[in-house]
Amino acid sequence: MSDLSLKGIAKHFGDVVALEHVDLELARGEFTTILGPSGSGKTTMLRIVAGFEHQDAGQVLVRGKDVTQLAPAKRNMGMVFQNYALFPHMTVAENVAFPLRMRRTGRAEIRERVGWSLDTVALGGYEERYPSQLSGGQQQRVALARAIVFDPELLLLDEPFGALDRKLREQMQLEVKRLQRRLNLTTLFVTHDQEEALILSDSIAVMNAGRIEQLGTPRAVYAEPASRFVADFIGESNLFQGRVRAITNGLLVIETEAGHTLHARARDGLVEGHSVSALVRPERPQPTDGGLSGINDFEGEIIEAVYMGESEKYRVALDGGLEFLVRWPGQGEARTRSEGGRLAFSISPDDLHVIAVDGSKK
Amino acid sequence: MVNRRRRSGFRILLAIYCGFVFFFLVAPLFVVFPISFSAARYLTFPPPGFSWQWYLSYINDPAWIQATITSIKVALGTTVLATLLGTMVAFSLVRGSYPGRSWVDRLVAAPIIVPNIIIAVALYGVFARFQLVGAWYGVMLGHTVYAIPFVVLVVGAGLRTFDQNQELAAMGLGASRLEAVWHVTLPQIRPAIISAAFLAFITSFDELIIALFTSGTNATLPKKMFENIIFEIDPTIAAVSVLQILLVGIVVTLAARFGVGMNPIR
């Protein structure tokens, strides 16, 4: 049985459709991220799960039990808000004790649970401080401690890292992940940061305009996006528009609109004549010495080169006019590739992911 | 250079202006204080000599003491009632959504806008029918009507700056709506509520017109002072004024101390 299942959740605000028809299942201990651009309905979905918002249609089941009619207080979910929503007039210990006090837990047990919880987030010794006397990362830990102290059935996180600087954000991400693993917490996480989603999740639900476009592991949504939207939204991408001209030796031969010929690994359900998008991630191409003899060989002029430390990014104008993005590991001074130079590369048929364009799938 | 001179000219004018305002605000004190210690039997200024006689006359006159007690009772009752009701109205205005809310929002300031004397006459009409004229709690009800708008304004302002996510968070963590308000919202807007309570107290404590119409023989302090001026005119009212000023001064100081800046977080 899943810990959380959403069945056909729909919600609109006036004319705005916030959620169209959302189905989602979370197994025990699973970390699922809702990823999507602004306005795609992420927060609305989380608020419906938490009980702050009421869906127009559909059901929310927690461990098989329909909680649709339950008030937020009765749902037993730990939630961390974007701005933490710590209570400024309470000390750290009082903040963390709050959910237990509301549950009429005994004093001795409260003391013990609060101690355990603060130790878990490595904040032992900060009991008597007020939230305003803590750094951003520490405040976040208090919010986490408060969300886990009552042993919730579900952990809900709404963009909890938004307010932290990059370094701290990465550190907190890993800490949250470790904590979630250790306590085996079923977690629903909301973010619009695709990098964060890839790092943290067991599975990612990519949302677009109130619908889940794709649900899959980080690897799946990155390497095998189900739609152009997902391909575009997650990571950087090169997308060719084209048509399947033939299938030979298990390879699709794709004729692009710009006049290139691509070879990609064949996929079920694609036959001659289908219009498709072919996706190549920028780190996939392999450098070659030039020459266009093999399959998927390309050459072009570097129109922009950006050095980013661990990697370098080139915008290449392919012969034939198309722009292509390449990202390779950073090189030393001696091996600089600069703007105006030539770049030759080849793409393995396995590194081309073919997406059927809607309307010609079947 | 020109700019600078013009600015300093402006500052001198501003200083003179502020000086005048300040003078007119405090000038009465410089008259009232000396007169209250006057050795003369009439209101004369400057006083011919020093004496405590008017303070003694206040303390030894049961009518003055009775008026003082009435005033304090009325003001305390008004404080409690107006703060309670006003806070509830403020919540309904800031949080609620019900038909007619915008009208309530506009009408709530009416008791401040409508001339006091109109309220006083209207209350007299109603109280006369229910035999409330002359009862201290009648005056208290009248003052409550008058003080509620102040409470609504102050508490409403506090409530508007309060982050409502806090309440949601509390409910998500297991609090009922009432518990969330009690444990999370109220403690955080406490400075506003305390300021509002002090304001209600002061509003009632030196209100004259409503008391004039509704307190009957059971006079409040301002009413007694008014009658004293009309019938006797002796420096006792100067002494009473000084005592009243001291009391209000203490209340204002307490309000400043506890109303704002009490929260260790701010």
Ligand SMILES: Nc1ncnc2c1ncn2[C@@H]1O[C@H](COP(=O)(O)OP(=O)(O)OP(=O)(O)O)[C@@H](O)[C@H]1O
């Ligand atoms: N209370 C509301 N009243 C009216 N419209 C709303 C309300 N809440 C959300 N919406 C609308 O519903 C849609 C989804 O909003 P939601 O807040 O769920 O988006 P989101 O994915 O969380 O976006 P973001 O990344 O910007 O937080 C948006 O078009 C939004 O304008």
Ligand SMILES: [Mg+2]
């Ligand atoms: Mg959101």
